[in-house]
Amino acid sequence: MKFRMIAGFAIFFIIYSLLVLYIGWNGWIWLDSAGSPMLPAPLYGAIVFILAFSYLLGRAKFRMPIFTIIGSYWFGILQYALLLLPPANLAGYILIETGLPSSKAIFWTGLFVLAAFSAIFVYGTFNAYSPVVRKYSITIPKQAGGRKKLKIAMASDMHFGNLSGIAHLRRLVEKANGIKPDIILLPGDIIEDDPEPFIRKKMGEVIKELSAPLGVYGVLGNHEYYGRAIPEFVREMDKSGIQILQDEVVEIDESFFLAGRKDKTDKFRQKLNDLLATADPSMPIIMMDHQPAEVSIAAKNGVDLLLCGHTHRGQMAPNHYITRKLFEIDWGYLRKGDMHTIVSSGFGFWGPPLRLGSRSEIIEIDVMFAEEAEPDYNKNEGAIL
The missing domain is CATH 3.60.21.10 (Metallo-dependent phosphatases)
Structure with missing residues (x-):
């Protein structure tokens, strides 16, 4: 029973880490396409890691509410990133195949994803804090x-x-x-x-x-x-x-x-x-x-x-x-x-x-x-x- 629990946790951790890596990779290539000053890779990775595991950090022995808050928002980012990024990647691929430069294809599809996230968070926050x-x-x-x-x-x-x-x-x-x-x-x-x-x-x-x-x-x-x-x-x-x-x-x-x-x-x-x-x-x-x-x-x-x-x-x-x-x-x-x-x-x-x-x-x-x-x-x- 204990072995199964450890194995199950290990599998979950691996899958979750791969999903986080996928989201982080999308963010990295979009920043590059936008011409933004690139953070050092280790620093960018540390930021993504903190976002992804902040909820657990907030519930650790020495609790810090800020990590719990960041981690709570991360769950929303995670869900909608996994829903929005695959079709955005597909759209970017199609645009590149039609002859659009890859940097422009990535930039515009990424901008669309950011706009969708903004709409989701504004509308979702209103629904959460405006009870009927x-x-x-x-x-x-x-x-x-x-x-x-x-x-x-x-x-x-x-x-x-x-x-x-x-x-x-x-x-x-x-x-x-x-x-x-x-x-x-x-x-x-x-x-x-x-x-x-x-x-x-x-x-x-x-x-x-x-x-x-x-x-x-x-x-x-x-x-x-x-x-x-x-x-x-x-x-x-x-x-x-x-x-x-x-x-x-x-x-x-x-x-x-x-x-x-x-x-x-x-x-x-x-x-x-x-x-x-x-x-x-x-x-x-x-x-x-x-x-x-x-x-x-x-x-x-x-x-x-x-x-x-x-x-x-x-x-x-x-x-x-x-x-x-x-x-x-x-x-x-x-x-x-x-x-x-x-x-x-x-x-x-x-x-x-x-x-x-x-x-x-x-x-x-x-x-x-x-x-x-x-x-x-x-x-x-x-x-x-």
Whole structure:
């Protein structure tokens, strides 16, 4: 097993290094074609190396946030370089074959790639830092005490830390409170791994401004596990008035049950039927589960509304084609039997602050409760308003 892990890492390192070499080589020949003063090859190589491995350097023992930030942007550069450079190389080759001098062919195709990168980063940054509110309206055919309706504000995958910072957090507070929700729900990945940047920037003082009569609740996402500081994170959330549910079910206002699962990353999380054993199935059951990996299981166990995140809807196109294959629902609304499922593309981002084919969002859900069971209610409800 250990040998396989080492071999797998070695193969990955070799392939990754070859891809980095390919990108670096393209940059080198374009600079030459542009007539720019050439850096010494060792210095140019060192710059490319730092770019390519800065994310790992930022997570080393002596952490420096600047490397994490550079590395995050590098992921965006890497993805779109691998999408743009092969057709650019082909176009350059065709132009040279038609008689255009090689220096001009390389310069103009390279300039086109730079223009494409500029457009991607400007548009992607706007989508990442300009969240929208998406509205859903559903009906749960169960009595909820004396409550006839419930307004939920939901935001997932904030990834608060170095790049999803205090300004983006203030956007969350403003938009979530502006919905005037009865309850605010945060289905995981509230922070980006390590809670240290969140604490250092005193973001807890801002997030505590989230306000709803029935409270603010959250669950753990995979990134809270990656940070290996869950107790510290939970304490920080407690100080901010946010209750993190870890395989827990609470009754809210004698009207409905709210369940919060540990993330699927936790191999020891409770089975869903055991978790919901204390919930009265005659009352509405709303559940947060960070990853939409067990939608069918939730439907079979009497959950009425399942709220998830995690997928980011791929975050950067065309990654949404991958998430669409990985999950039964990777974004939006799905009716599964009598259960409503809503998966958010997330409020923040992982890696680069870029979104293409997705948008940072907050979810507003208007829930209507029926006085009596209505088994034949509209199967098409739940569409975005």
